[in-house]
Amino acid sequence: MLLADTRIDDFKTERKGIAPPLPMIMRLVPLLFYLSLLFLVVVGSFASLHARLSSNHRNTVLARIETLKKDIEDTKKERSALEAQISEAMDLEAWVLASMPLQPLAVAIIRSLGNQPEIVDFTLERDAETPSQLRMSLRLNTPSDKQLEQTLEVIRAMNYREFNPTQTRVQGNLDYKANLLWQDPRSGRQTPEERASQTGVTP
Amino acid sequence: MNPKQLGAVIILAGILLAVQLGMMFQNKARAVEVEVEKVKGEEKGLETQLAAEKDILTDLQRQSDELLKFVAKWKPFFALIEEKQSAETGISMKVREEGMLTLSQRYQQVPHKINNKDNVSLPVLIRATLLFDDNYSKLLMWFGNMEKIKPTMRVGRLALSKGSRGEDLRMELVLEIPLRKGSGAK
Numbered sequence: 221m222l223l224a225d226t227r228i229d230d231f232k233t234e235r236k237g238i239a240p241p242l243p244m245i246m247r248l249v250p251l252l253f254y255l256s257l258l259f260l261v262v263v264g265s266f267a268s269l270h271a272r273l274s275s276n277h278r279n280t281v282l283a284r285i286e287t288l289k290k291d292i293e294d295t296k297k298e299r300s301a302l303e304a305q306i307s308e309a310m311d312l313e314a315w316v317l318a319s320m321p322l323q324p325l326a327v328a329i330i331r332s333l334g335n336q337p338e339i340v341d342f343t344l345e346r347d348a349e350t351p352s353q354l355r356m357s358l359r360l361n362t363p364s365d366k367q368l369e370q371t372l373e374v375i376r377a378m379n380y381r382e383f384n385p386t387q388t389r390v391q392g393n394l395d396y397k398a399n400l401l402w403q404d405p406r407s408g409r410q411t412p413e414e415r416a417s418q419t420g421v422t423p
Numbered sequence: 424m425n426p427k428q429l430g431a432v433i434i435l436a437g438i439l440l441a442v443q444l445g446m447m448f449q450n451k452a453r454a455v456e457v458e459v460e461k462v463k464g465e466e467k468g469l470e471t472q473l474a475a476e477k478d479i480l481t482d483l484q485r486q487s488d489e490l491l492k493f494v495a496k497w498k499p500f501f502a503l504i505e506e507k508q509s510a511e512t513g514i515s516m517k518v519r520e521e522g523m524l525t526l527s528q529r530y531q532q533v534p535h536k537i538n539n540k541d542n543v544s545l546p547v548l549i550r551a552t553l554l555f556d557d558n559y560s561k562l563l564m565w566f567g568n569m570e571k572i573k574p575t576m577r578v579g580r581l582a583l584s585k586g587s588r589g590e591d592l593r594m595e596l597v598l599e600i601p602l603r604k605g606s607g608a609k
Contacts, residue, residue, distance in 0.1 A: 239425035246431050253434050256441035267448035274455040281462045288469040295476040299483060306487045308604075309494040311544035315601055316497050319577035323567035326581060330563075342583040349538055351577070409493045412500050412574045420567035423560040 313409075318351035320402055321419035325378055330423065332374040333360070333367060340393055347399075354380070354400040359393050368396055379403045500575045501545070501603040507532060510549045510600045513573070518553065521565050526554040526593075535601060545601040550579065552597050559592045566596065576600050 322344055333339060341359040356375075360367060368387070375382060385398035410418075424432075502510045511530045518525055529552045535542040555562055569576065579597035586592045 239427045242427050242431060249431050249434050249438075252438050253441075256438040256445075260441040260445045263445040264448045267445075267452040271448075271452040271455045274452065274459050278455065278459045278462055281459065281466050285462060285466050285469060288466065288473055292469065292473050292476055295473065295480055299476070299480050302480065302483055302487065305491060306483070308544040309487070309490050311542055312494045312497060312501065312603070313490060315545060315575065315577070316494075319575065321567075321570040322578045322581055323563060323570050326566070326583070327563055330559075330583075338585075339583065340585065344578075344581045346577065346579050348579075409489075411496050415574045416571045419570040420564070423563040 315351075316415075317409075320352075321415065322354075323419050324421045325375070325380065327421045327423050328374050328378055329358070329371055332371045338362075344400075352402045354402075356382075356396075356398050356400050358396045360396075361393050363392070365394065368394060375400065497575065498603075500573075502575075502600060503605045504547060504602045505605055507547065507549060507602055510602065511551070514549075514551045514553075514569075514598060514600075517565075517569060517572075521561070523555050523557045523561065523565060526556055528553045543604070545603055547602040549600040549602065550597060551600075553595070555594045555596070556586045556591055557594075558590055559586075562592055562594045566594070569598065573600065 326342075326344065329342065330339065338361040339359070340361050341357065343355075343357040345355045345357075347353040347355060358368075358371070362368075365387075372382065379402060380400040381403050382398040382400055385396065387397075388395045514530075515528065518528060531550045531552075533548050533550050535545050535548045566578075566581075570578070577599045579599045580595065581597075582595040584593045
């Protein structure tokens, strides 16, 4: 059975307390809600992905930083070890360069005197603070100073330079004192074999 | 406030919350990126530091190469502190072997100082003070021979004067043997 619309409407009871409709602009609210959900999903996903990639990258860089720190530490240790080696080497070198053999010098000085004068006293003493310097003291029983000149020539020929010389004559003896400096001890770094070959001169 | 308005407010709050959450995720990602930039900066600084350290080391190696090679040849000739007894007996044996007339011999262990400063690498000296009265050439040959067989030995003092007989000399000799710190002694 068909009923007319107007007649059905007539059956509706009057409803009380129905809220008045919201303004038209509020129709955008559901749309905005869906858009905000879309924003959350898209931005959240990208941000999470980005954060995870960045975090992985950060961890890789941190691992590289640890390796770099270790390398720096190792290099510093190597440098310290090398510096200790150099310090020891410098001490040993200083000893070697200042411990030149004295026998050839002593033999040369005695030989330079020939047979005429007589050595009363001859001393070579190494300066404790400056071991490349020697204090020489020579007392000769000779009437002439010529002999001393010859001896000094021999000393110079052996690469020693005398300084602060004093010369006195006491009771017929000629006293000569001087400091001897081995000239340029760093000019040649001899091997132990070269050094050994220099000494042991036959008197 | 009617239910429709209340619903609208709740949905608006949901929108705000969703946007806030989205922004929070983005800020978090940005913060991690900033941190990455920071550690990258630190890495760069450390790379520069490592390069500088390596340069210094290379320079030091280059500068010290000749010195270390020179000293390496001499090192075996330096007696170690642990060998002090043999250093002393080595000299007294050589004195005895030659059968020279020895008036006195004295051995001391003295700290090695230069300008009142301890020598760290060669801390101890064996100092032998020997007094001979014998033939001139025999004495000088022995003296030269000692310098030949012990190239690191140093003559601290040599004093020659007339001996008791015609050709004889009285020779006072102070020999110094440095003792090196062993690799284990630090």
